[in-house]
Amino acid sequence: MAKNQGSAGRFGVRFGNTLRKKVNDIEKTSRGKHACPFCAKEGKVRREAYGIWKCSSCGKTFIGKAYTPY
Ligand SMILES: [Zn+2]
Structure with a gap:
């Protein structure tokens, strides 16, 4: 497994590189404001x-993870 995968590395090889990169980005942003997956507005979730x-x-409700909405 490659190094420097960032925080998403713990997800292992279940996800492809694209998704892993996406998860990395999401986890960076999830420390602060969450962006809504439906309307993409930040700070409203x-x-x-x-x-x-x-x-x-x-006004949409969705299922996410415990600490991040994705
Ligand atoms: Zn929304």
């Missing part, structure tokens, strides 16, 4: 419950 996220901009 709030965690409603464990793994449940809601966007206060478009």
Whole structure:
């Protein structure tokens, strides 16, 4: 396994390079504001419950991970 994969390296080889890179980007942004996967607005996504996220901009609720909405 290559080095310098970033934080997504722990996902192993289940994901392709493209997705792994995407996850890296997401995890960088997830430290701060979350972007809604539906309307792409940042700072509007709030965690409603464990793994449940809601966007206060478009009102959609979606299933995510415990600490990031993806
Ligand atoms: Zn939204």
